Amino acid sequence: MAVPKKKTSKSKRDKRRANWRRKASLEAEKALSLGKAVLSGRSTFVYPTEEEEEEDA
Numbered sequence: 239m240a241v242p243k244k245k246t247s248k249s250k251r252d253k254r255r256a257n258w259r260r261k262a263s264l265e266a267e268k269a270l271s272l273g274k275a276v277l278s279g280r281s282t283f284v285y286p287t288e289e290e291e292e293e294d295a
Contacts (some may be wrong), residue, residue: 275281 272281
């Protein structure tokens with residue numbers, strides 16, 4: 239079984255977690271923005287539905 243050679247420092251661990259949280263925060267912000275746009279009617283495209291894909295084919 240693979241085992242880490244040395245203990246990871248707290249600063250490295252914190253950097254990784256901060257990066258992960260930052261990415262998650264950006265994606266959540268995009269999703270919220272898209273949701274608001276759809277509700278307000280500003281958005282013209284979200285994702286095609288299955289019915290629209292079948293019509294295009």
